[in-house]
Amino acid sequence: MSEPVLSLRDVHTDIAQYHILQGVDLDVPRGGVTMLLGRNGVGKTTTLRTIIGHWQARAGSIAYDGQDITTWPAAARARAGIGFVPEDMGIFADLTVQENMTLAAVSGPLAPDRRDWLFSVFPPLKTFWNSEAGNLSGGQKQMLSIARAMAEDRTLYLIDEPTKGLAPAIISTMAGALRELKEQGASILLVEQNFSVARALGDTAAVMEDGRIVWTGPMRELAEDAALQERLMGLSMEAH
Incomplete structure (x- = not known):
């Protein structure tokens, strides 16, 4: 087993007077997709924002x-x-759209081959390349948001609920793009409430409850065990 691309050890994060992360231990394997799952309000978004540095951990590493x-x-x-x-x-x-993508490529101009690949996985970006991003539909804005993170080849992607509120056809496009990213060898930590997407994309899973990771294992094991889903998250994937 290779060293995880990302490891959190006993991470605590406070927001104002609230103690949100209460000792998070999490390993993200190198390559593949790790799903970060759990009920609303258990600390998933805070975990991503602590990893990227928008919020600083009070303790842990x-x-x-x-x-x-x-x-x-x-x-x-x-x-x-x-x-x-x-x-x-x-x-x-x-x-x-073009200006958004230009700003996202922090190491230099957006490479033409990278741009063309993004056009292939998100065709509306090419159609609306010279349009203001504010005029895009909700699904097109989400495509642009993900494409901005993909503007350069990155080792690790942190993605927070990319399919929330989107139509099935847009969700399918999103899932296809993330699958291609995974096939290129990227590591992805993905917060997702759509269990069909989680089941289709996830290699490993970590379930949060009350600011801690309470279960980790293969995504397939969680997806195939309704009793485990009920115990960990209070619902069954079969209903979603």
């Missing part, structure tokens, strides 16, 4: 690609090869 990044600023983590897709998309509505 975060190791990425063999380096301790616990105290690094967010910009340094991004430069080191961590891409982040927030739940609120984080696009610039008054800029064109």
Whole structure:
């Protein structure tokens, strides 16, 4: 087994007076997709934002690609090869799709072959390349948000609920793009409430409850055990 691309050990994060992460231990294997699952409000988004550095851990350690990044600023983590897709998309509505993508390529101009690949997995980006991002539909904005994180080849992608509120056809496009990213060897930590997507894409899974990881294992094991799903999350994937 290779060293995990990302390891959290006893990570605690506070937001204002609230103690959100209460000792998170999590390993993200190198390559493949790790699903971060759990009920709403258990700390999944806080975990991603702590990893990328938007919120600083009060205690514990975060190791990425063999380096301790616990105290690094967010910009340094991004430069080191961590891409982040927030739940609120984080696009610039008054800029064109092209301008959004140009800003996302922090190491230099967007490479033509990378642009063409993004056009192939997200065809609307090519159609609306010179349109303001604010004029896109919700699904197209989400495509742009994910494409921004993919503007450069990154080692680890943190993606927060990319299919939330989207139509099935858009979800299928999203899943296909993430599958291609996985096949290229990227590591992905994905928060997702759509269990059909989680089941289709996930290699491993970690389930959160009350600011801690309470179960880790193969995604297939969780997907095939309705009793385990009920115990961990209070619902069955078969109903979703």
